[in-house]
Amino acid sequence: MNRFFVRVFAANPLALRRLQKFDFDLFQPTARQTEGKRASIDGLLTMEQIEKLVLDGYQVLIEEEASRRAHGQKETMTVEEWRAERKV
């Protein structure tokens, strides 16, 4: 199932904390107060999860399909390459 990097907007910080009840993959350190009393948090969600949040009154900005940011499987280095770069 595809996942998406998103930014979830809540009406206020309390509404943001209420997101915990969903047990979704939201990134705590990204929680921020935005303009006025509004608050936002980034996360990694499926389309089904996004729909649930929207139905519950949250705004969700879809940033990117997750696989586009997965550089850790493609850009790798062997120990030999690490050694060669440093001449160890």
Place this chain on the structure above:
Amino acid sequence: MAGYLSAAGIESVIQIIQGAYSDICQLIVLPEQSVEHRTCRALKIAKGGGTRTGVLFVGGAHARELINPDLLVNFAYNLCTAYTNGTGLTFGPKTYDAFTIKLIVEALDVFVFPLINPDGREYVQTVDAWWRKNRDLNPGLPCAGVDINRNYDFLWSSGIGTSSNSCSDIFKGSAAFSEPETRNVRSLLDNFPNIECMIDIHSFSQLILFPWGDDVSQTTDPSMNFRNPAFDGLRGNPGDSVYKEYIDAADLNRFVQVGNHMRDAIRAVRGRVYTVEPSVLLYPTSGTAVDYGYSRHLVDATKRKVFSYTIETATEFQPVFSEALEVMKEVEAGLIEFCNRCLCPVESVSSGTGLVARLDRMRKFRDRVMLAHSSGRRYVELFDSHSAELLSLTAADAKLRKMATDVLQELADVVAPARGKSGPIPSSLLKSSGGLFKAAGAKASRELKKTLLTLQTDLKFFKGQTAEGGLTRADAKLTRKKR
């Protein structure tokens, strides 16, 4: 081709660094294997012995945050290489000179545990790029994995910012320290009680975070704290006024000051500004390494206070590697700065003398008496801001070092006497202090010379006074100046 190392690669590189720099690197095999039976290793980087402050860096707790274990092995390698070659370290336009590197290696024990959660990293690089937890199969539960950074023993049972659902990415586990990965971090803190500074490195958001994470903090009511059961159920709502977590004002000040120094070092590399703030933000947590590290001394007074931080590096979990290299540079500068701020000239000068046994009482004097006075806070700040130079001066000049030891000995007799109450400051101490300031000033930078002159002038406030009386008189001068 440059890129992220595998879990096995990180472990191999740790051993390669130790082998290449065996005179300053010690391999520490952690007592427990990971859930999938991988051996976990850390490095201790240090030259020489004696009582020294320990600094601990840990990373890789959250599997998908790939950049940080690579960052930490590069940091360890760069530190060892620079020390061995007698050079400084340069991160873009930011440079630390050879003497600073020498001081760090010779006056601190630097512990680097780059990959707490090797099973998770393996899973991320081969199966699911966005896996966060460890790979505990959680027998009897529907999903695998425990969030390592919700499994420490800090308000673990409160449920604040954690989940009891094994399918959640913030599943806290079956008990505090239920996971071997968290127990390994605890074992480092237990087995190396000299560790006084710690950073747990995560991604992402460009943040430097310090305690507390469960609620906003306050410095006025010590009874309102995480150990007090009267407040159970009231924590974890940062917007309300019902509960605020107590933190010692002097500690809070240090967290902010040191955090700001790290921020400035990071910014100097390529202009990225990391925000320094308490970790609670808008979204509280419990069971985290940062709060556990700092809370240990409050739970058990025999344990040393650990000034613990979380750094949230970068703006994504797995940046393109060319960008990851830039992030590593800037954060490494922050880590060197952190080491610098953990260096203590008093501890260094006291090493090998009878003063070591009295350091705790002297620290108490600093925290309880000096920091309660505006002049005292100013002296402490001046001292901290010149600590690296003071260390280098006393390390390079045996006569100056002896003078400093004598002054400290006499000062300890006054402010931390073996028996009875502290008395008035003897004129001999004022005279020897003046002599020390003058001798150090002759070899100091312009800034330090200026500071030493100020201190020399201020000695008059302490004539015939107790230390506290002198500070009160110095406070009055500061107040007059402000007017």
